[in-house]
Amino acid sequence: MTIPRLKHGIELIDYGISTTLKQPSLCHCLVGCPGSGKSTLAHDLVRLGLAQxxxxxxxxxxQLHGDPSIQGSWPEIEREVLAQFKAALSHGIPVVYDATNAVRSRRLDLLRKLALITPAPSIWIAWHLITPLQICQQWNQQRDRQVPDAILEQMSQSLMAEPPTSAEGWKAVLKVDMSQLSQLNRGVSDVAALIEQLQPWNSASISSSSTSL
Structure with missing residues (x-):
């Protein structure tokens, strides 16, 4: 099966999807520094109808602290994250997870816990936002909640050392430089075309690895 070359800086680096599952929920985990464009991409995926x-x-x-800048207790936040996942996935609702997800151990722990609490089948794609650090820093300055540059640099280094891979359990890992997407529509038409190829219920199965578009 030939996958079309996409524009706007979207690169498929790993995928392998079979047609054995019946209508599972196709979900998306965003991985990237603050200011890399994760929330923009999350809303694009919902607007496209690729998540709900x-x-x-x-x-x-x-919701918990009245201020998103208050980091709070991760176990408390994680409980709410998993509760929201369970509520959505138990009804077959596809989800976008908008968080930095910069630490590999937490990504692995997420997939392990999701498998335990959500009996309904789901397929997870990891979106690795590789927006350059300098651009992240510029966009960070335009946000209501700004993250210190030192934290941005630390997360960037963490992601360079431990980028998401299919070996973690993702059915696909997509690399996206949000600074290369068109300002008007962020390349959503190309994202839609790519997801169409990844649908596990397509008539043709997809099986490959380490492929660049």
Whole structure:
């Protein structure tokens, strides 16, 4: 099966999807520094109809503490994250997880816990936002909640050392430089075309690895 070359800086680096599952929920985990464009991409995926709800750690912090800048207790935040996942996935609702997800151990722990609490089948794609650090710093300055540059640099280094890979359990890992997407629509038409190829219920199965578009 030939996958079309996409524009706007979207690169498929790993995928392998079979047609054995019956209509599982196709969900999306965003991985990237603050200011890399994760929330923009999350809302694009919902607008495209590729997901129906967003689970956001910033929104959960706002809900729990009245301020997304208050980091709070991770176990408390994680409980709410998993509760929202369970509520959505038990009804077959595809989810976007909007968080930095910069630490590999937490990504692995997330997939392990999701498998335990959500009996309904789901397929997870990891979106690795590789927006350059300098751009992240510029966009960070335009945000209501700004993250210190030292934290941005630390997360950037963490992601360079431990980028998401299919070996972690993702059915696909997509690399996206949000600064290369068109300002008007963020390349959403290309994202839609790519997801169409990844649908596990397509008539043709997809099986490959280490492929660049």
């Amino acid at each position: 709800t967003i689970v956001s750690t910033d929104q959960i912090r706002q």
